[in-house]
Amino acid sequence: MTSVVLEEIPDRITLALEISNCQGNCVGCHSPFLRSDIGEELTPDVVDALIADNFGVNCFLLLGEGNDLQALLGIARHLRERHPRIETALYSGRESVSEQEIWDLFDYVKTGPYKAECGPLNSRTTNQRLYHHGEDITSRFWHRGIDPAASKA
Numbered sequence: 001m002t003s004v005v006l007e008e009i010p011d012r013i014t015l016a017l018e019i020s021n022c023q024g025n026c027v028g029c030h031s032p033f034l035r036s037d038i039g040e041e042l043t044p045d046v047v048d049a050l051i052a053d054n055f056g057v058n059c060f061l062l063l064g065e066g067n068d069l070q071a072l073l074g075i076a077r078h079l080r081e082r083h084p085r086i087e088t089a090l091y092s093g094r095e096s097v098s099e100q101e102i103w104d105l106f107d108y109v110k111t112g113p114y115k116a117e118c119g120p121l122n123s124r125t126t127n128q129r130l131y132h133h134g135e136d137i138t139s140r141f142w143h144r145g146i147d148p149a150a151s152k153a
């Protein structure tokens, strides 16, 4: 599924795509259907068509890594080469991302599996982190959500 979103990446108009074949195993997974091999293959042509159909977006976000790293990196390279004005973003469900190519090819990288008890990015108790060129910008979400710690005060 694709959608244009404003909340996932700060100050960006983001075209977000859910990526299936998730290799994660989050307890309380919010999207179990993404663990299956479903949907249309994401190719450079599909990327071009989506961008043409969503004029004005300035960030392209992959919600998940799937099960084919080289294909994922190929999509990011294509975006860099053919759509240099559009930033690239990846939501990884992994605790940490060690592949340097991912950090090089994606402007934004989100790490951390989904843990319901910790909350999403806009909770100060979240275990997840959003990085922009390696800088942790997670705190930019914290004015948007309910802060469980503050609400107890």
Ligand code: SF4
Binding pocket: 022, 023, 024, 025, 026, 028, 029, 030, 031, 032, 034, 035, 064, 092, 093, 113, 114
């Ligand atoms: S990263 Fe975790 S929450 Fe997201 S689809 Fe995969 S298992 Fe579910």
